[in-house]
Amino acid sequence: MKNIFVFIHVFYCISAKLTTRSTCKDCFGKIHTQEQLQLVKQPLIINKNQACQNEKTKFFIIVKSGSFQRRNFTRSTWAQEIIEHFNVPVLYAIGYPQDSAMQKEIIEEDEKYHDLLQFNFLESYYNLTLKTTSVLVWYDQHCSKNSDYLFYVDDDVLIHVDKLILYMNQVSNNDTIEGWFEKSGKIQRKGIGGVSKENFPINIVPDYLWGAAVLYPSNIISNLLIKAIFNTTIPIFFRDDVFINGFMAEQAGIKRKHMKGILTHDQTEDDLKTNMIIIDFKNEENRQKAWNCYKYNIQCNKNLPLLLFRIFAGISLFIVMIGSCYKYFTSTFYYKQLKHEFDFWYYTTNQWFKQNMNLTLMRNRRQYSSRGIQKTMLGVQWLINLRRMSKRIVLTFVFIILFYYFIKKLVNS
Incomplete structure (x- = not known):
């Protein structure tokens, strides 16, 4: 029986290799044909069509993955928590490996974890739109009736599980997709994510969501999104976030x-x-450190020079803002009125204070040394000049509060 199972997998693998072409010949065109789009309708190499039929769930997670190491890290961190504690299903969407020898390892991986969806096209950065479309079609066929939302994430994100569950219990949008929002702008023409004007003549990208973490309501997938993808006349751009979410x-x-x-x-x-979801890690080391800090309170960031620079920059900005507000206020009628009232109060109080202080010193001259009298007079003079020092006192007080806040935050981390 096991030999038959392996034979079926090998048959699909060979079929995928023969029928799939990389969409990136010169790594610049990056446009799929309608023929390539039909690959998403082919039978899966590894399927999980029973994954959503056991019970109804609020949402279903599919991880867009191309790396065994990142899948394993995800399995051992937030995915393990959300499966064990909240019974939320998690699957990993992959394509056929560029090195066909790795297919045996993928089969063994699925036999161990039972959480792979393998589609019948090459695993490639330039096949992202094919992968996302395949996931949407598969989810619509097998899960949309028993799940309200599809949460589609990259394999290099981190998720605060408790906060995600709380968020999902409160969410009620059925006509909106959510994620990292990017405003409309010019389409990228250069670099790894760019596309030539010849292949994609449209210059302006509409508002779209990054592909790192996107929440799709099930009814939108079924009724709107899939239909738009298969009926569009727009060139099928490989970047799923721009093409599908935009x-x-x-x-x-x-x-x-x-x-x-x-x-x-x-x-x-x-x-x-x-925060709830962290995306855009530069490397796996940073992601590991972020998880260790969150889960075990170790390897937390202690970049003291950069932290002090940010404190200094923040205080400087605050001083500039206060200075600008003060300069504007001094030009108003209210400032002149207040200044007049304060000057009058200061003059009368100063005269009264000097008279009483001199009288007090004369009566108690025998009890004070000359040095003590000088110190007292200096203290009195400082109080008299309080108006001149008010700005410095306020700024010093603000600095102490900010410094205490950031140092406390640093120590607690």
Whole structure:
């Protein structure tokens, strides 16, 4: 029986290799043909069509993956938590490996974890639109009736599970997709994510969501998004975030908005403690450190020079803002009125204070040494000149508060 199972897998693998071509010949065109788009309708090499039929769930997670190491890291961190504690299904969407010898390892991986969806096209950065479309079609066929939302994420994100569950319990949008929101702008023409004007003549990209973490309502997938993809006349651009979450969403009339709690990674912050989803890690080491800090309170960021620079920059900006506000206020009628009232109060109080202080010193001259009298007079003079020092006192007080706040935050981390 096992030999038959392996034979079927090998048959699909050979079929995928023979029928699939890389969409990136010169790594610049990056446009799929309608024929290539039909690959998403082929039978899966590894399927999980029973994954959603056991019970109804609020949402279903599919991880867009191309790396065994990142899948394993995800399995051992947030995915393990959300499966064990909240019974949320998690699957990993992959393509056929560029090195066919790795297919045996993929089969063994699925036999061990039972969580792979393998589609019948090459695993490639330039096949992202094919992969995302395949995921949407598969989810629509097998899961949309028993799940309200598809949460589609990259394999290099980190998720604060408790905050995600709380967010999903409160979310109620059925006409909006959510993720990292990017405003409309010019399409990228250069670099790894660029496309030539010859292949893609449209210059302006509509508002879209980054592909790192996107929440799709099930009814949008079924009724709008898939239809738009297969009926579009727009060139099928390989970047799924721009093409599907931008052009196709716009064409289908789907709203897009920023998901609260999603943040790009900052090496100077322990950001998973205070946010829900962290994306855009530069390397696996940073992701490991961020998880260790969140989960075990170790390897937390202590970049003291950069932290002090940010404190100094923040205080400087605050001083500039206060100075600008003060300069504006001094030009108003209210300032002149207040200054007149204060000057009058200061003059009368100063005269009274000097008279009483001189009288007090004369009566108690025998009890004070000359040095003590001088110190007292200096203290009195400082109080008299308080008006001149008010700005410095306020700024010093603000500096102390800010310094205490940031140092406390640094120590606690």
